[in-house]
Amino acid sequence: xxxxxxxxxxxxxxxxxxxxxxxxxxxxxxxxxxxxxxxxxxxxxxxxxxxxxxxxxxxxxxxxxxxxxxxxxxxxxxxxxxxxxxxxxxxxxxxxxxxxxxxxxxxxxxxxxxxxxxxxxxxxxxxxxxxxxxxxxxxxxxxxxxxxxxxxxxxxxxxxxxxxxxxxxxxxxxxxxxxxxxxxxxxxxxxxxxxxxx
Numbered sequence: 001x002x003x004x005x006x007x008x009x010x011x012x013x014x015x016x017x018x019x020x021x022x023x024x025x026x027x028x029x030x031x032x033x034x035x036x037x038x039x040x041x042x043x044x045x046x047x048x049x050x051x052x053x054x055x056x057x058x059x060x061x062x063x064x065x066x067x068x069x070x071x072x073x074x075x076x077x078x079x080x081x082x083x084x085x086x087x088x089x090x091x092x093x094x095x096x097x098x099x100x101x102x103x104x105x106x107x108x109x110x111x112x113x114x115x116x117x118x119x120x121x122x123x124x125x126x127x128x129x130x131x132x133x134x135x136x137x138x139x140x141x142x143x144x145x146x147x148x149x150x151x152x153x154x155x156x157x158x159x160x161x162x163x164x165x166x167x168x169x170x171x172x173x174x175x176x177x178x179x180x181x182x183x184x185x186x187x188x189x190x191x192x193x194x195x196x197x198x
Contacts, residue, residue, distance in 0.1 A: 019044050020051055021065045025099035028062070029181060033114045037061070063119050066107065069100040070123070074131045077138055087138070088172065088193040095176055096185035102176065108132075109170035128162070136165035171196055 004012075023044035027035045035058055041051040055061035076090045095102035107113075108127045112120035140161060175192045179185040 016046075016050070017054060017064075020046070020054055020061070021068055021100060024058075024061050024065050025069075025103055028065075028103055029099055035062075059116065059119070063115060063123075065100050066104050066112075066115075066123055067126075069098070069104040070126055070130060072098060073101050073104050073127070074134055077134055085193050088196065089189045091172065092176055092189035092192055093186055095180060096189070099180070102173065102180060105131075105169055106173040106177075109166065109173055132162060132165055132169075135169065136161040139165055139168070168196075 020040060023046075024035065024040045027039045027043050031039065037051050037055065037058060038048050040058075040061065041048045044051065051061075055064070072094075076094045077087070095105070104127070107115075108124070108131070112124050115123065172192070175195060176185055179188040179192065
């Protein structure tokens with residue numbers, strides 16, 4: 001038997017991390033902050049020791065899961081012209097496919113209160129810069145890129161615009177919660193968009 005190469009080992013490590021984070025997002029939807037490493041291991045189909053090898057506690061796991069989700073969180077806005085109904089449906093469908101992105105938006109609406117202060121502030125600032133401000137610009141101008149360019153990169157920094165964007169995203173996460181738990185968010189995305197009068 002030939003030993004694995006460094007590249008093969010790294011590929012296995014990255015796939016295992018993604019598997020653990022996906023399982024953690026699913027467990028967090030059901031248990032919230034009561035999630036335990038053993039629950040994540042069972043959901044992922046891995047041994048407790050394997051998960052513990054990668055994450056020694058649930059705080060580290062949740063922190064990594066949220067930072068990883070932040071990389072994908074704003075991609076739904078794209079560079080296309082803003083149609084509120086289409087954009088909201090696209091975001092809801094992203095949440096149906098990627099529960100960790102849903103959790104990021106949900107926990108952002110709660111001020112990342114389930115994370116320790118040392119971890120919540122950097123994540124909150126990054127979410128504001130990478131998701132909330134471009135979304136506020138999108139609401140204002142119809143294009144996240146246009147809004148950022150028009151204001152020199154400080155798009156929609158007024159507290160009223162950011163607060164409106166925050167409230168809209170919080171309403172969406174609240175409305176999506178039940179559908180997501182039932183596994184029906186893809187089918188019910190249009191109904192949620194109509195309910196919120198997009």
